[in-house]
Amino acid sequence: MKSRFLYCGLLFAWLSGGGFVSSASAQLLFRAEQSDGEAVVGQIVSLSADEITLESKTDGESTKTTIALSRLIHLKQQPRDRWKILPPVGRPWVFLATGDRLCIEPSTIDDSELTAQWSRFEALPPLKIPLEACRGIAFTFPSDAVKQGLIVSSVTGRTDKSDLIVLRNGDRLQGELSGLTEGVAEIETSLGSVKPKARLIERLVFNPELVFAEKPDGPVTTVLLSDGSVLKLKEATATGLALNGTMLAGTKVVLPLEEIHELTVSGGEAVPLASVSSYSKTVASFPDTKRPPRAGSNVLGGFLSLRGRPALTGLGVAGGTTLSWELDGSWKSFQATCGVDDAARGRGSVIFEVRLDDKSVWHSEELTGESQPVPVPPVDLAGAKTLTLRVEYAQQGNVLDYADWTDAVLIRGE
Numbered sequence: 001m002k003s004r005f006l007y008c009g010l011l012f013a014w015l016s017g018g019g020f021v022s023s024a025s026a027q028l029l030f031r032a033e034q035s036d037g038e039a040v041v042g043q044i045v046s047l048s049a050d051e052i053t054l055e056s057k058t059d060g061e062s063t064k065t066t067i068a069l070s071r072l073i074h075l076k077q078q079p080r081d082r083w084k085i086l087p088p089v090g091r092p093w094v095f096l097a098t099g100d101r102l103c104i105e106p107s108t109i110d111d112s113e114l115t116a117q118w119s120r121f122e123a124l125p126p127l128k129i130p131l132e133a134c135r136g137i138a139f140t141f142p143s144d145a146v147k148q149g150l151i152v153s154s155v156t157g158r159t160d161k162s163d164l165i166v167l168r169n170g171d172r173l174q175g176e177l178s179g180l181t182e183g184v185a186e187i188e189t190s191l192g193s194v195k196p197k198a199r200l201i202e203r204l205v206f207n208p209e210l211v212f213a214e215k216p217d218g219p220v221t222t223v224l225l226s227d228g229s230v231l232k233l234k235e236a237t238a239t240g241l242a243l244n245g246t247m248l249a250g251t252k253v254v255l256p257l258e259e260i261h262e263l264t265v266s267g268g269e270a271v272p273l274a275s276v277s278s279y280s281k282t283v284a285s286f287p288d289t290k291r292p293p294r295a296g297s298n299v300l301g302g303f304l305s306l307r308g309r310p311a312l313t314g315l316g317v318a319g320g321t322t323l324s325w326e327l328d329g330s331w332k333s334f335q336a337t338c339g340v341d342d343a344a345r346g347r348g349s350v351i352f353e354v355r356l357d358d359k360s361v362w363h364s365e366e367l368t369g370e371s372q373p374v375p376v377p378p379v380d381l382a383g384a385k386t387l388t389l390r391v392e393y394a395q396q397g398n399v400l401d402y403a404d405w406t407d408a409v410l411i412r413g414e
Contacts, residue, residue: 028241028257029078030054035071035269035332035411037378041078044257047238049219069219070268073335073409074312077261088228088303089143091119095135095155097213098248099296101303102127103227106137106198109180120227121259132212133249136205139198140168145343145402149301155205163187164205167196177206216248219267224312226259228303262312272313273325273334273408282322291318298341299402306339306373311406316341317391319350319401324388327381329413334387336376336408344369344402349394352376352403356384366394373406381410 032040032054042054045064052075053066094102094116104116104127114129136155142148158164163177165187173196175189185204186195221236223243231253233245243255243263264270274295283290291299298304298316305311314336315323340348346369353363354376364374381387387410391403 030075031078032067032075033073034067035073040065040067044238047236047243049235049237052238069265072265072268073270073411074407075263088141088148091141093138093141094129095137095152096129096133096247096249097135097211098133098232099213099230100232100247100249101228101230103225103229106180109177109185111179118227121256124254127251127253129247129249129251131206132210134206135208135211136203138203139201145298145300145302145345148303148343149298151203152297152303153301155203158205159208161207161209163207165196166202166205167200168202169200177204214248219265220248221245222264222266222312223255223260224262224310225255226261228310230312231255261310264312269412270409271412273336273405273410274313274315276325276410279323279325281324283318283320293317293321293323298343298404300343302343304404304406305342306337306404306406308342309373311337311404314404314406314408315389317403317405319348319391319393319398319403321403322388322390324386327384327387331381331410332413333378333381333411334376334409335378335411337373337406338364338367338376339371339373339404339406340367340369340400341402341404342369344400346370347396348400348402349396350401350403351392351394352405353390353392354379355386355388355390356381357386358388368394368396369400369402378411 028043029041030044040054040056042056045053045055051066051068053064056063056065091103092105094104094106103119105119106114106116108115113131114134115126117126118124138151138155162174165173165185173187173189173194175187178186178188180198183198184195185198185201186193216234218234221233223231223233232248234248236243236245238257241257243257243260246252281293283292294301294316299318303310304314304316338352340350348369349366351364351366354361361379362376367374389405393401
């Protein structure tokens, strides 16, 4: 009971201006991009199931604008000098079957749930997540981009019907996880019970046969936090300085608006291109490396990120990749932001191109890993039958050509 009062007190202090919320919170500005091409910048007044209201101030005069969520492409916090997305390196990450990724420190795992504390947001109460929703845990996240992708892929894509613990020294323990408590895990293997310390574990992958994710029956609000965490929420609302919602896994959360980098809502006029499955692809080999495109991650399997700013949606591809979508006349426009992923560490060189019916309608200059992300202006799809996205090699050939089409969306017609 004492700890519960402590957390309530910390949460109250956070919402009242203590903890991570400073006096600058009153100046939090968000930019709402709409499907009609308009944008509104202002403070969040409220968020409901159907609409969001922002308050803008010009020359001392306040104006409130209400936007239907069905017309919202995304909501992004305006950059601030002191505000920065932290790199994912060196911290534990928990991956859920619902698509969430959480930068949290697991403290206990029992038969029914995983309990963890936010790594950065120490004033928030622990999360209790149903174990059936957990895909796995990366206890340590490497700095090497290739290893990052391998860890994420191994945690989210494993199909073997057993629990797996991989130690930092490479040893693998396969069997049935008994739990984790006081920094020690326990797993029953064919050779008996093994109890490795959590600090020696690289990753823990749960038996995919026991992992379950219930499909949402309504719009889903997806939130990107300043620590890189991504949460998918239902029944999301916001007033004052906090966003409230229920994770698809069933866990209720209260999140500080100050720590929200981006927010999107499904079911509206803007549809992430990565979710439109009817496409064809051509991936060049240069000379013997062939990397297929990846939805929601860079081409290596790691987090999408351009100049330190992660993206909620997008496609990661290698140079020499061509992707095409057949259009059925229901789409009004296409837009995106492109660049070389941070995994290239400042290197790489590519040219992005958008084509309609095999005719070039937009292309970038040569971009490298040091170039700023380039917005693709809305491309009118009226009358077009095919949308094609191409990434061509530039001066450095296929060396670290990790290209991202982020925020790539199709806008539905009227």
